[in-house]
Amino acid sequence: MPDTIADQGRDEGAYNYAYLDEQTKRMIRRAILKAVAVPGYQVPFGGREMPLPYGWGTGGIQITASIIGRDDTLKVIDQGADDTTNAVSIRRFFAKVAGVATTTRTEEATVIQTRHRVPETPLREGQILVFQVPIPEPLRMLEPRETETRTLHALSEYGVMQVSLYESIARHGRISKAYNYPVLVNGRYIMSPSPIPKFDNPKLDRNPALQLYGAGREKRIYAVPPHTPVKSLDFDDHPFEIERWTQCCDLCGSTESFLDEMIVDDEGTRRFICSDTDYCQERQEAQRLEAQSQKGERQ
Amino acid sequence: MYVAVKGGETAIAHSLDLLADRRRGDRDIPEVTLEQIDAQLSLAVDRVMTEGSCYDRALAALAVKQARGDLFEAVFLLRAYRTTLPRFGHSRPIDTSRMVAERRISSTFKDIPGGQVLGPTFDYTHRLLDFSLMADGERPIAPTAPVDAAQELPRVGDILEREGMLEPPPPADSGAPTQDITRDPLAFPASRAVRLQNLARGDEGFLLALGYSTQRGYGNNHPFVGEVRYGSVPVAFVPEELGFAIEIAEIDVTECDMVNQFAGSHEVPPQFTRGYGLAFGHSERKAMSMALVDRALRAEELSEVVTSPAQDEEFVLAHSDSVEASGFVQHLKLPHYVDFQSELVVVRTLREEVEARRAKDASLSALGQAAE
Amino acid sequence: MSGIASRDIAPGLADPAHDSQRLFRTILDAFSHPGRIVSLPDAPAAVPPLSRAATAFVLTLVDRDTPLWLAPAFDTPAVRDFIRFHTGTLLVGSESEALFALLTPDRSPLFDAFAIGTDAYPDRSATLVVEVPSLTGGPPLALRGPGIDGQAQLSATGLPESFVAERAANHALFPCGVDLVLTAGAELVALPRSIVVER
Numbered sequence: 079m080p081d082t083i084a085d086q087g088r089d090e091g092a093y094n095y096a097y098l099d100e101q102t103k104r105m106i107r108r109a110i111l112k113a114v115a116v117p118g119y120q121v122p123f124g125g126r127e128m129p130l131p132y133g134w135g136t137g138g139i140q141i142t143a144s145i146i147g148r149d150d151t152l153k154v155i156d157q158g159a160d161d162t163t164n165a166v167s168i169r170r171f172f173a174k175v176a177g178v179a180t181t182t183r184t185e186e187a188t189v190i191q192t193r194h195r196v197p198e199t200p201l202r203e204g205q206i207l208v209f210q211v212p213i214p215e216p217l218r219m220l221e222p223r224e225t226e227t228r229t230l231h232a233l234s235e236y237g238v239m240q241v242s243l244y245e246s247i248a249r250h251g252r253i254s255k256a257y258n259y260p261v262l263v264n265g266r267y268i269m270s271p272s273p274i275p276k277f278d279n280p281k282l283d284r285n286p287a288l289q290l291y292g293a294g295r296e297k298r299i300y301a302v303p304p305h306t307p308v309k310s311l312d313f314d315d316h317p318f319e320i321e322r323w324t325q326c327c328d329l330c331g332s333t334e335s336f337l338d339e340m341i342v343d344d345e346g347t348r349r350f351i352c353s354d355t356d357y358c359q360e361r362q363e364a365q366r367l368e369a370q371s372q373k374g375e376r377q
Numbered sequence: 378m379y380v381a382v383k384g385g386e387t388a389i390a391h392s393l394d395l396l397a398d399r400r401r402g403d404r405d406i407p408e409v410t411l412e413q414i415d416a417q418l419s420l421a422v423d424r425v426m427t428e429g430s431c432y433d434r435a436l437a438a439l440a441v442k443q444a445r446g447d448l449f450e451a452v453f454l455l456r457a458y459r460t461t462l463p464r465f466g467h468s469r470p471i472d473t474s475r476m477v478a479e480r481r482i483s484s485t486f487k488d489i490p491g492g493q494v495l496g497p498t499f500d501y502t503h504r505l506l507d508f509s510l511m512a513d514g515e516r517p518i519a520p521t522a523p524v525d526a527a528q529e530l531p532r533v534g535d536i537l538e539r540e541g542m543l544e545p546p547p548p549a550d551s552g553a554p555t556q557d558i559t560r561d562p563l564a565f566p567a568s569r570a571v572r573l574q575n576l577a578r579g580d581e582g583f584l585l586a587l588g589y590s591t592q593r594g595y596g597n598n599h600p601f602v603g604e605v606r607y608g609s610v611p612v613a614f615v616p617e618e619l620g621f622a623i624e625i626a627e628i629d630v631t632e633c634d635m636v637n638q639f640a641g642s643h644e645v646p647p648q649f650t651r652g653y654g655l656a657f658g659h660s661e662r663k664a665m666s667m668a669l670v671d672r673a674l675r676a677e678e679l680s681e682v683v684t685s686p687a688q689d690e691e692f693v694l695a696h697s698d699s700v701e702a703s704g705f706v707q708h709l710k711l712p713h714y715v716d717f718q719s720e721l722v723v724v725r726t727l728r729e730e731v732e733a734r735r736a737k738d739a740s741l742s743a744l745g746q747a748a749e
Numbered sequence: 750m751s752g753i754a755s756r757d758i759a760p761g762l763a764d765p766a767h768d769s770q771r772l773f774r775t776i777l778d779a780f781s782h783p784g785r786i787v788s789l790p791d792a793p794a795a796v797p798p799l800s801r802a803a804t805a806f807v808l809t810l811v812d813r814d815t816p817l818w819l820a821p822a823f824d825t826p827a828v829r830d831f832i833r834f835h836t837g838t839l840l841v842g843s844e845s846e847a848l849f850a851l852l853t854p855d856r857s858p859l860f861d862a863f864a865i866g867t868d869a870y871p872d873r874s875a876t877l878v879v880e881v882p883s884l885t886g887g888p889p890l891a892l893r894g895p896g897i898d899g900q901a902q903l904s905a906t907g908l909p910e911s912f913v914a915e916r917a918a919n920h921a922l923f924p925c926g927v928d929l930v931l932t933a934g935a936e937l938v939a940l941p942r943s944i945v946v947e948r
Contacts, residue, residue, distance in 0.1 A: 093461060094461075094766060095770075100765055100769065103773075104809075107773050107809075111780050111810075114896070115942055116923075119871060119924055123562060124561050127457050127460040127700065131700075131707060133704040133705035133706075134704060134708050145773070146770070147767060147774065149771070161385045170389075212708070224691060224695070232867075232869040250727050251730055252730075254727065255723075256719035256720045256722065257715070264895050264943070273713075275715055275719035276719065303781050303895040304781055304896055305895070305898040321719060321722040338715070338718060339714075
């Protein structure tokens with residue numbers, strides 16, 4: 079008998095590759111294949127408790143853990159940035175439990191786990207974009223009951239969503255939904271694109287990369303295969319449109335990217351910079367090289 | 378130049394160091410041991426084991442210590458460990474009539490076979506702060522009546538059932554293997570096995586409030602405590618290679634059989650209905666709340682009108698889990714500046730449009746007045 | 750595993766965590782790009798009469814939670830022992846109970862009686878692995894749908910005359926339906942239910 083409870087000593091390093099056990103990975107892998115086979119449909123899966131809180135990316139992490147291998151290069155972003163605390167924390171987790179190479183460069187990554195953004199740099203075939211999803215059900219705020227929403231999806235009965243968008247127009251003169259803007263996948267399922275700004279919705283359409291969506295707390299996985307039509311819902315007289323800024327990025331001058339707004343003094347002075355830190359840095363680097371070479375030519 | 382606020386590795390590392398430091402607190406005070414937590418904060422350990430759905434006193438004590446006494450966090454720690462454990466199989470159902478009971482009371486009969494056993498309870502303390510505990514208030518060892526481990530304690534429910542006064546336990550789900558809610562996603566309508574698993578893991582405070590609400594008219598059960606018992610029961614397992622059951626452990630559990638509102642019809646004579654609660658360790662409040670909510674959730678099955686939150690299966694089962702709830706509420710601390718920016722852009726646009734309309738209306742009306 | 754003499758059973762994945770990860774990613778690539786022929790270089794040796802690809806597919810995705818149905822041609826003691834030993838799966842005699850199945854293309858009708866899911870839960874459906882002589886050299890079929898940029902082509906051999914009509918009937922059930930995987934040698938093609946197949 080051990081003398082004290084602490085003496086019973088438990089092996090801390092006894093975790094499987096990529097944290098999840100093989101049976102769990104197989105279960106998630108099967109769910110992913112079903113999700114790919116029925117684009118936009120939310121496949122229920124036996125989500126596990128993960129070592130970070132629900133709502134903090136447990137769905138995305140379970141997907142990433144089930145697909146990632148030693149040949150992969152992982153990028154993790156939160157709000158478009160690689161160095162926000164939760165992105166750092168998730169990246170560290172995989173570097174530790176899967177020994178995987180990590181990067182901040184969108185181009186170098188084979189697997190990109192993201193919360194709330196799609197990178198500005200266009201993705202290519204072979205890349206996998208893993209979204210962290212808080213509420214996978216696009217109809218949830220209109221109908222809180224799972225039994226009801228499941229029937230609505232089964233019947234393709236999406237009038238409630240159209241009505242809600244129409245009410246928004248009646249009230250505000252335009253569709254006021256700013257993020258988590260609902261989309262129709264391949265003409266069949268209405269899907270939540272996760273809380274990305276609607277600015278990113280057009281990037282989902284016919285993207286050559288594979289999109290996987292994981293909701294850990296709600297235990298759902300869904301997918302958009304490469305090159306699949308993804309249409310943001312709208313009306314003929316109120317076509318879908320994205321956010322625009324009159325400002326450009328203070329750091330790289332981009333007028334094309336999604337901008338974060340910052341309040342920099344007590345007077346409420348604003349600055350705008352790219353939310354996608356990799357995109358912004360790449361542009362700054364390119365501008366620096368350009369400037370150097372021009373300087374070189376003049377000399 | 379302004380540099381955008383970024384967290385980064387260093388900030389996290391410092392935060393972890395600070396947390397570990399604050400957990401330890403004043404170094405002049407001896408560190409609390411797991412034995413102390415297990416022995417002297419045993420009800421905290423019981424709750425963490427129950428909601429963590431893992432019967433391991435040492436690990437639960439460790440979780441309480443590591444979580445600085447935050448029991449939600451401790452439950453989460455234990456769950457996150459449990460989920461990585463390999464699964465050998467399922468134990469045989471425990472038989473609580475074989476319980477060696479330390480406490481056992483019924484509020485439906487004055488005397489019952491095996492007797493009423495008060496045991497250790499807060500019920501009749503006068504909630505006077507015991508200042509002697511501020512010093513090293515050593516207690517004499519309490520006298521305990523000899524417990525006859527061989528004596529079976531028939532459940533009050535079973536006695537009532539034999540008479541036909543109480544419905545038999547709702548039938549187990551047809552032959553199919555019992556679903557494990559830690560392996561399979563929740564689907565509605567849920568089986569009774571799934572409901573009870575969910576409630577057993579559910580947050581005590583949530584179940585307490587829901588159970589309470591049924592007593593205040595939000596889905597009345599007319600409950601009586603048929604019996605609450607607390608004590609130890611053996612756990613048996615059938616290894617495939619042996620083919621017969623062997624006892625592998627003894628665990629403490631609290632069980633509550635609630636006897637509720639009678640139902641009946643012209644064909645079926647009226648009888649009382651059941652609500653059931655079970656928790657690890659000594660957790661009476663939890664077991665009783667669970668039994669109330671279990672009964673309330675049988676509304677549809679018993680052809681009652683579903684009018685109240687406690688009777689609403691989706692509402693209860695989807696929101697009972699403290700690990701899910703705590704995670705999702707607290708995730709609001711994560712940055713949402715992209716979504717917020719998105720909303721800012723929309724609200725600004727809407728405001729500009731309203732302003733423009735107002736200005737136009739004002740100038741039109743000014744024109745109109747000028748024309749008059 | 751009792752009752753199976755393990756010394757007679759061919760080895761499964763040498764390095765389960767990493768081999769199954771690479772195999773899964775290849776299979777995922779195939780599902781994401783219907784019609785694309787992917788090869789499974791890390792596949793373990795075949796267990797005849799199964800191909801290497803079908804053997805690898807089973808080892809990657811089948812386990813005790815997924816009942817498997819074997820076509821009579823594959824229902825040999827060697828195959829049964831191998832699959833039971835390495836996956837722990839339940840081999841079922843009824844098609845409708847299976848979540849995975851290993852088929853020969855001569856079965857007619859090919860997909861009949863397998864689970865297609867329900868409108869509410871279309872995921873509760875079977876994935877069928879059909880072993881064919883070759884994935885190339887057969888009459889070309891045109892594929893359209895999610896995962897395909899425009900149009901893709903499939904020229905597997907050995908598929909029955911009724912294949913296109915059966916596939917069309919399966920697609921018409923969408924979102925219900927079965928998902929197909931064609932295997933030959935160490936190669937594999939996926940045809941999820943979402944894909945339209947035409948001559």
